[in-house]
Amino acid sequence: MANVKLACGLVLFVVVAGALTTEALTCSQVASALGPCLAYLQGQAGNSPTAACCAGVRSLNSAAQTTPDRRTACQCLQSAAKATKFDLSIAASLPGQCGVSIPYKISTSTNCNTIK
Structure with missing residues (x-):
């Protein structure tokens, strides 16, 4: 049940955040x-x-x-981390x-905003 709520929260985040971004990369793409x-x-x-x-x-x-796409990805990741309660140490190690x-x-x- 908790996973269903979490998935619904992520979908809601994607819909709202995706509507707010104007960059080529969208929060929907990040979430997907x-x-x-x-x-x-x-x-x-x-x-x-x-x-x-x-x-x-x-x-x-x-x-x-x-640069705009990297900044968008960063912002989407931050919002998703807050919304879905990522373990930040795991998230930080994920790319590596x-x-x-x-x-x-x-x-x-x-x-x-400082990302190039």
């Missing part, structure tokens, strides 16, 4: 790419992300090639776990 990572990000899926999760991380990294390097730390304290 990271959907397979949700259980892992909440500490419910063992010590390593699934292949589907890492494929989503790589896809998101490929989509976020411009999937062999991806991003130019900022996934954290609710990251200033997304």
Whole structure:
């Protein structure tokens, strides 16, 4: 039941946040790419992300090639972390776990406006 509520909350977040963003990359795309990572990000899926999760991380990294897109991805990740109660230490390690390097730390304290 908690997972259903969580999924509904994530969908609501995606709809609202997606409507607010004007960049090429949208929060809907971020949420879709990271959907397979949700259980892992909440500490419910063992010590390593699934292949589907890492494929989503790589896809998101490929989509976020411009400064505005990287900033949007950062803001969407922060909002999703707050809405879905990600384990921030797991979220921060996710790119490295999937062999991806991003130019900022996934954290609710990251200033997304400084990302280049």
